[in-house]
Amino acid sequence: MIGTVLGALNQGFLKTLQLFGVTLLGAIPLGLLISFGSMSKFQPLRWLTRTVVWIVRGTPLMLQLIILYYVPGQIMDASPWPMGENGRFLASAIAFIFNYACYFSEIFRGGIEGVPKGQREAGQVLGMTRGQIFFRVELMQMVKRIVPPISNEIITLVKDTSLARIIAYEELIKAGYDFLKGSHGYSGLLWPLFFTGVYYLLFSGLLTIAFNKTERRLDYFKV
Amino acid sequence: MAILEVQALSKRFEELEVLRQIDFSLEAGEALSIIGSSGSGKTTLLRCLNFLETPDAGRVLVHGETVFDAAETKKLSEAALRRRRLHFGLVFQNFNLFPQYTALENVRLAGLLLAKERPDFREKRKEIVAELNERAMFLLTDMGLADRAGHYPHQLSGGQQQRVAIARALALEPDILCFDEPTSALDPELTGEVLRVIRSLAEQRTTMIIVTHEMAFARDVADRAIFMDGGVIVEQGPAKEVIDHPREERTRQFLSRYGGLS
Ligand SMILES: Nc1ncnc2c1ncn2[C@@H]1O[C@H](COP(=O)(O)OP(=O)(O)OP(=O)(O)O)[C@@H](O)[C@H]1O
Ligand SMILES: [Mg+2]
Numbered sequence: 001m002i003g004t005v006l007g008a009l010n011q012g013f014l015k016t017l018q019l020f021g022v023t024l025l026g027a028i029p030l031g032l033l034i035s036f037g038s039m040s041k042f043q044p045l046r047w048l049t050r051t052v053v054w055i056v057r058g059t060p061l062m063l064q065l066i067i068l069y070y071v072p073g074q075i076m077d078a079s080p081w082p083m084g085e086n087g088r089f090l091a092s093a094i095a096f097i098f099n100y101a102c103y104f105s106e107i108f109r110g111g112i113e114g115v116p117k118g119q120r121e122a123g124q125v126l127g128m129t130r131g132q133i134f135f136r137v138e139l140m141q142m143v144k145r146i147v148p149p150i151s152n153e154i155i156t157l158v159k160d161t162s163l164a165r166i167i168a169y170e171e172l173i174k175a176g177y178d179f180l181k182g183s184h185g186y187s188g189l190l191w192p193l194f195f196t197g198v199y200y201l202l203f204s205g206l207l208t209i210a211f212n213k214t215e216r217r218l219d220y221f222k223v
Numbered sequence: 224m225a226i227l228e229v230q231a232l233s234k235r236f237e238e239l240e241v242l243r244q245i246d247f248s249l250e251a252g253e254a255l256s257i258i259g260s261s262g263s264g265k266t267t268l269l270r271c272l273n274f275l276e277t278p279d280a281g282r283v284l285v286h287g288e289t290v291f292d293a294a295e296t297k298k299l300s301e302a303a304l305r306r307r308r309l310h311f312g313l314v315f316q317n318f319n320l321f322p323q324y325t326a327l328e329n330v331r332l333a334g335l336l337l338a339k340e341r342p343d344f345r346e347k348r349k350e351i352v353a354e355l356n357e358r359a360m361f362l363l364t365d366m367g368l369a370d371r372a373g374h375y376p377h378q379l380s381g382g383q384q385q386r387v388a389i390a391r392a393l394a395l396e397p398d399i400l401c402f403d404e405p406t407s408a409l410d411p412e413l414t415g416e417v418l419r420v421i422r423s424l425a426e427q428r429t430t431m432i433i434v435t436h437e438m439a440f441a442r443d444v445a446d447r448a449i450f451m452d453g454g455v456i457v458e459q460g461p462a463k464e465v466i467d468h469p470r471e472e473r474t475r476q477f478l479s480r481y482g483g484l485s
Binding site: 116118119121123124125126127128130131132136137140144170221223 | 273274275301305306308309311313315317319320321323335336375376377392
């Protein structure tokens with residue numbers, strides 16, 4: 001029994017990891033792009049971006065996921081998503097990437113705007129180019145400001161992946177819950193669901209260690 | 224010939240005229256102090272000279288060559304702008320050292336980046352870097368900071384940070400070095416060490432423009448002084464005359480308010 005359960009949970013965890021990884025890969029660059037939009041000198045773009053970010057951050061990710069997965073099918077009377085697990089993964093990935101990109105964008109904006117303008121001016125006066133000022137002067141200071149809040153968001157993301165269960169994506173929680181409902185010839189098993197907590201704990205613990213290390217590596221200077 | 228000529232320089236921020244028809248010149252090896260009450264436009268003047276603000280009218284000449292002309296409408300390339308701004312150096316009120324670099328790296332960075340653009344950088348990399356290191360170390364030693372070269376800014380006192388900033392500005396050998404109230408962000412007990420290095424720069428005939436509220440310093444160190452008020456130069460002349468025997472009533476009022484006269 002234990003072997004079957006662990007096998008199923010590992011499967012679920014793998015799916016959790018996939019969603020986690022894809023979200024990070026997509027949300028970091030998209031978040032940077034959105035942060036540029038929210039700082040644009042072109043006012044309509046800035047206004048639009050900030051409104052979108054406000055809406056995405058102001059509503060539950062679970063709701064966004066449901067809307068994205070079900071509403072297009074209602075409107076177009078045939079769901080645009082591929083059948084089955086692929087479609088559920090795709091919808092989840094898009095919802096997660098967009099949602100997290102909005103959170104990241106605010107963090108990036110804080111990091112970028114947090115660098116005092118005197119830093120750029122000092123670089124200018126020393127004859128540095130814009131590129132040199134960005135890469136040699138501002139970037140590290142931004143990174144240092146961004147690492148702690150981004151780490152928090154990433155740890156939250158580990159646990160948020162379980163929201164994809166709402167559209168029946170077969171991630172870890174769903175894998176555990178299925179033993180309660182009945183799967184693999186077992187039903188009424190409660191412990192596999194509880195046991196999923198161990199996976200989350202271990203994984204977020206690992207990430208915490210990695211982030212602490214990164215922060216310590218940046219401890220040599222203060223901003 | 225004057226090393227610096229500023230002609231009819233004007234600058235406004237929207238409705239506010241911050242500089243009006245500023246005219247002055249500076250000889251090589253001279254130190255000029257600029258005094259004036261808060262908001263009179265001293266910082267803005269230095270920022271205009273260093274291309275951090277764009278004047279609305281006027282010209283700036285260095286060695287007789289026009290480096291800025293408001294009438295010149297075509298936009299300069301970044302490279303041309305950089306070449307021109309390197310005539311000037313600026314030491315900021317709050318240092319603006321780069322926190323992620325050591326004192327030595329702060330002093331060396333801009334020179335290294337410029338050197339990288341040299342066609343022979345690749346083949347002579349070692350010598351060039353060694354030379355830059357040596358020069359940076361020499362400047363820090365001059366500032367009394369030889370033992371602080373490997374320290375990061377947050378490990379230095381305000382006075383030490385400002386001296387690193389001075390070394391950083393000197394590293395590029397600007398024709399004219401500008402100081403914007405270099406001691407006003409410092410605790411009183413730390414101003415002395417910074418004023419001392421500026422004084423020694425003056426003794427070495429470094430061409431300097433010093434905005435300061437330290438009247439005694441402005442008088443003793445500078446050859447000439449300018450008193451500004453409301454965006455205009457009210458009075459200029461030999462520093463001792465302007466500060467000890469001002470001709471203008473406004474200058475007198477300012478000086479008595481500042482209690483700068485002993
Ligand atoms: N970027 C800006 N936008 C609008 N107004 C500005 C700007 N920079 C300066 N000013 C205004 O210009 C005037 C002159 O400012 P400036 O900083 O040059 O004065 P200052 O003589 O250096 O004063 P202080 O002794 O307080 O440093 C002030 O009224 C200031 O509010
Ligand atoms: Mg000022």
